[in-house]
Amino acid sequence: MAKICLCFHVHQPVRLSRFSYFGIGNTSGDSASLDTRYFDDGMNKHYFNKAADQCYLPTNKILQGLLDENRGKFRFSLSITGTLLMQAQKYRPEVVESFRNLCSTGRVDVLDETFYHSLSSLYGDLSEFSEQVRMHNQLVRGLLGVSPQSFRNTEAIYSDRIAQAVEGLGYKAIITEGVDRILGWRSPNYVYRPQGCSSLKLLMRNYKLSDDVGFRFSAKSWKEWPLTADKYATWLSATPGQVINLFMDYETFGEHHWKDTGILDFLAHLPQQTHNHSNLSFSTITEAAQSFEPSGTLSVPSEISWADAERNTSTWLGNRIQRACFSELESLLPKMRKANDPQLWEAYRRLQTSDHLMYLSTKGMSDREVHNYFSPYKDSGPYDNFISFMNIIADFKSQVEGKIAKEQSAAQCEISNGNPAIEKENVLA
Amino acid sequence: MLGWEFPPFVSGGLGTHCFELTHALSALGVEIDFFMPRTNYEIHQPWLNVFQADLNALEAHGLQFDVSPVTYSGYGGASTQLQFNSSKLSELSQSPGQSKSYDLGFFEAVGLYNHIAALLVEKKHRQKPYDVVHVHDWISAKAGSTIAKRTGLPFVSTVHSTEYDRTADMWPFDWILGIEKEMVQDSDQVITVSRRSAQLLLEKFAASPAKVNVIYNAIDSSKFPKHKETMQDGSGKAAKVVLYHGRLSVQKGVEFFLRAAQKVLSKDRDVKFLVSGKGDLLPRLVEMAFDLGISQNVMFLGYVSDDQLKRILCTSDVLVLPSVSEPFGIVALESMASGTPTIVSKTSGVSERVKNCLKVDFWDTDEMASKILSILSYRSLYEEMRENSIVETESITWDDVARQTIGVYQKAIHTKTAAKAAMAMF
Numbered sequence: 001m002a003k004i005c006l007c008f009h010v011h012q013p014v015r016l017s018r019f020s021y022f023g024i025g026n027t028s029g030d031s032a033s034l035d036t037r038y039f040d041d042g043m044n045k046h047y048f049n050k051a052a053d054q055c056y057l058p059t060n061k062i063l064q065g066l067l068d069e070n071r072g073k074f075r076f077s078l079s080i081t082g083t084l085l086m087q088a089q090k091y092r093p094e095v096v097e098s099f100r101n102l103c104s105t106g107r108v109d110v111l112d113e114t115f116y117h118s119l120s121s122l123y124g125d126l127s128e129f130s131e132q133v134r135m136h137n138q139l140v141r142g143l144l145g146v147s148p149q150s151f152r153n154t155e156a157i158y159s160d161r162i163a164q165a166v167e168g169l170g171y172k173a174i175i176t177e178g179v180d181r182i183l184g185w186r187s188p189n190y191v192y193r194p195q196g197c198s199s200l201k202l203l204m205r206n207y208k209l210s211d212d213v214g215f216r217f218s219a220k221s222w223k224e225w226p227l228t229a230d231k232y233a234t235w236l237s238a239t240p241g242q243v244i245n246l247f248m249d250y251e252t253f254g255e256h257h258w259k260d261t262g263i264l265d266f267l268a269h270l271p272q273q274t275h276n277h278s279n280l281s282f283s284t285i286t287e288a289a290q291s292f293e294p295s296g297t298l299s300v301p302s303e304i305s306w307a308d309a310e311r312n313t314s315t316w317l318g319n320r321i322q323r324a325c326f327s328e329l330e331s332l333l334p335k336m337r338k339a340n341d342p343q344l345w346e347a348y349r350r351l352q353t354s355d356h357l358m359y360l361s362t363k364g365m366s367d368r369e370v371h372n373y374f375s376p377y378k379d380s381g382p383y384d385n386f387i388s389f390m391n392i393i394a395d396f397k398s399q400v401e402g403k404i405a406k407e408q409s410a411a412q413c414e415i416s417n418g419n420p421a422i423e424k425e426n427v428l429a
Numbered sequence: 430m431l432g433w434e435f436p437p438f439v440s441g442g443l444g445t446h447c448f449e450l451t452h453a454l455s456a457l458g459v460e461i462d463f464f465m466p467r468t469n470y471e472i473h474q475p476w477l478n479v480f481q482a483d484l485n486a487l488e489a490h491g492l493q494f495d496v497s498p499v500t501y502s503g504y505g506g507a508s509t510q511l512q513f514n515s516s517k518l519s520e521l522s523q524s525p526g527q528s529k530s531y532d533l534g535f536f537e538a539v540g541l542y543n544h545i546a547a548l549l550v551e552k553k554h555r556q557k558p559y560d561v562v563h564v565h566d567w568i569s570a571k572a573g574s575t576i577a578k579r580t581g582l583p584f585v586s587t588v589h590s591t592e593y594d595r596t597a598d599m600w601p602f603d604w605i606l607g608i609e610k611e612m613v614q615d616s617d618q619v620i621t622v623s624r625r626s627a628q629l630l631l632e633k634f635a636a637s638p639a640k641v642n643v644i645y646n647a648i649d650s651s652k653f654p655k656h657k658e659t660m661q662d663g664s665g666k667a668a669k670v671v672l673y674h675g676r677l678s679v680q681k682g683v684e685f686f687l688r689a690a691q692k693v694l695s696k697d698r699d700v701k702f703l704v705s706g707k708g709d710l711l712p713r714l715v716e717m718a719f720d721l722g723i724s725q726n727v728m729f730l731g732y733v734s735d736d737q738l739k740r741i742l743c744t745s746d747v748l749v750l751p752s753v754s755e756p757f758g759i760v761a762l763e764s765m766a767s768g769t770p771t772i773v774s775k776t777s778g779v780s781e782r783v784k785n786c787l788k789v790d791f792w793d794t795d796e797m798a799s800k801i802l803s804i805l806s807y808r809s810l811y812e813e814m815r816e817n818s819i820v821e822t823e824s825i826t827w828d829d830v831a832r833q834t835i836g837v838y839q840k841a842i843h844t845k846t847a848a849k850a851a852m853a854m855f
Contacts, residue, residue: 020795020796020799021696021798021799021800021802021803021806022692022696022795022798022799319813320809320810320812320813321807321809321810321813323809324807324808324809324810362785362813362817380788381784383785383786383787383810383813383814384787384788386807386809386810386813387787387799387800387803387807387810390803390807390810391799391803
């Protein structure tokens with residue numbers, strides 16, 4: 001009896017404005033709002049509306065119907081980022097509402113992650129990572145009314161170190177990519193224990209079956225095209241193992257494959273077709289993790305992810321310009337703590353969203369096509385994106401430093417005003 | 430093949446193009462006779478026969494100068510008013526030279542060259558038939574048309590640039606436009622060096638889309654040194670160097686380069702701007718640099734040879750190709766091959782071909798300056814562009830160009846055969 005874990009990745013970054021070198025440190029005009037200074041409201045609104053109309057609302061409606069019809073037999077997990085929920089609140093509150101309705105059935109499991117879909121799990125100091133996870137947890141409890149028990153990291157980035165940190169935060173399970181070089185002869189369809197953990201359970205994404213839907217569904221050159229729910233359920237039924245993790249981008253439904261490919265019908269018919277096979281049942285990630293004991297321990301010393309052919313972090317940190325932005329941001333942490341300003345923190349964290357680094361990827365053609373597909377900056381390549389991003393980081397740095405200087409001089413003032421003795425001493429000195 | 434320059438006699442990209450193309454074609458088994466005007470150089474390369482067409486050559490082949498030379502429609506007395514850009518050829522036409530050189534005005538010289546070249550090719554064709562006649566640009570166009578008409582040979586022409594490009598569409602010279610249009614219409618197949626150039630032929634010369642082919646220029650990357658040298662300013666301090674290289678004419682957008690320079694210098698005084706090349710805009714540019722208050726940081730290098738350019742590229746941190754209108758812009762490939770981060774205007778053909786450069790609107794000097802400053806300030810960007818430029822240009826080969834060119838030859842032969850068959854039916 002295999003459990004089918006459907007898990008949907010739902011994410012939108014807060015996209016950046018184009019920022020000229022001449023804008024760096026130029027505080028004439030409205031510098032009060034970092035939001036409008038660094039982020040492109042018009043573009044974000046555009047992309048959000050598009051995704052809401054083509055994917056979130058219609059797909060949520062289908063899922064709501066399936067949850068209602070199948071009374072307890074249909075269950076799934078959602079992995080929604082904070083930057084998505086934040087923008088949904090701003091642009092389309094009904095999207096938040098519809099996700100909340102899904103959750104209120106009690107049959108939807110929401111996974112925690114970093115609020116900003118960031119790479120903070122790769123920083124030397126993991127306290128920023130923990131903080132962003134805490135923020136996500138708070139947001140999900142507040143907006144969706146559920147309390148996440150399981151975890152997935154940004155883009156399924158995973159290592160022993162990350163697993164240990166996640167166990168430390170109290171989660172029961174974590175899901176990552178079923179990378180062949182890690183699994184070796186083992187199957188992704190079992191529950192594992194991360195190296196160095198004592199209670200956390202590790203689930204592995206079945207990339208073959210996930211990508212059949214996520215990538216190949218509408219490819220007419222694929223020998224299995226067209227893929228029907230009936231055929232797919234037969235494949236699931238024939239798959240050996242305890243748990244089949246089908247983890248895919250939510251935009252698979254209506255955005256990556258348009259409505260006229262039949263993708264929404266596929267989803268609508270999947271539960272019924274699955275139930276035709278007596279050896280299959282649906283489960284959330286958390287339930288599946290609780291149902292099975294680990295079949296073995298997996299060791300992942302260096303990071304894996306679900307991205308590109310390499311399945312590592314090269315999508316975001318593969319070249320010099322990506323690493324330069326990443327380390328600039330990481331090295332700002334001590335200054336951020338010193339400045340300790342809520343507005344600066346918010347901008348700082350939005351800048352950490354991994355998508356900004358993905359748009360700087362210079363990988364070869366086949367990968368490039370994937371990246372271009374997601375890049376909102378149509379007329380510009382990785383170098384343009386880097387220039388704009390690095391200019392923003394440079395400007396942000398000057399804002400942070402400005403704030404620190406201001407605080408210090410204010411503190412100085414206070415001391416000197418409050419204590420004439422010190423002032424006198426200074427004069428004497 | 431008919432051209433009008435060939436190394437070591439080179440004034441622009443065309444000579445280099447012919448050199449590299451014939452070399453690569455020959456490696457693929459194509460035999461080439463190359464015809465060009467008489468120069469003061471002896472030109473020998475093992476992969477082709479070069480014929481410098483003048484009256485001596487005609488006599489050497491036992492031909493007489495007949496009294497009805499090739500005529501050009503609309504050829505009036507305008508030649509004296511024209512400032513022609515192809516300086517080398519005009520020098521040639523004025524040079525006292527040997528006894529039977531073109532001791533004529535430029536346009537008469539062009540006419541005579543075409544006439545002689547056509548006679549020579551025809552004669553040689555009767556001795557040993559050619560398969561295709563291929564001409565480069567308008568200067569050899571008339572000969573190509575004449576040969577095609579007289580021999581029935583498939584006629585291929587390459588348009589490297591048009592009069593519209595050379596004049597930035599300001600007062601193009603109708604006489605040359607007429608020849609260019611005729612060449613495009615007479616050709617069985619036309620090769621252009623970019624999509625934007627192909628588009629221009631369709632719009633301005635009413636070329637049939639079926640016979641227009643885009644074959645981008647290429648680069649022999651191995652000829653460009655990849656190491657970097659530091660340029661020192663007067664006080665021995667290392668200076669950052671931004672380079673312009675090309676003709677100094679309106680089409681090339683050098684003025685925008687200087688305006689961007691001023692903006693760069695407003696942020697960073699330690700940058701030197703090199704303007705390499707010569708042209709009729711020089712006095713105006715010198716004055717402009719002075720008026721912008723940047724003459725201390727702008728150096729005009731005048732004529733720079735190919736070898737000198739290679740060395741200058743090694744000392745440059747950025748090359749900018751700010752062209753208003755550029756069919757291709759091979760200097761961008763040369764710059765990238767030497768590992769110099771490159772910024773090109775979106776109105777250049779090369780911008781369609783390469784990925785690892787930055788692209789700007791030529792008029793957007795704020796953006797141009799922002800990009801220059803970014804390359805100079807962010808080491809990671811400089812290094813990443815440098816490395817990827819070198820890798821990318823290594824795959825832009827003349828061998829590819831030659832293979833595509835042979836494809837066009839085959840198409841021309843096919844078109845011609847089909848046309849003849851159709852004619853035979855009537």
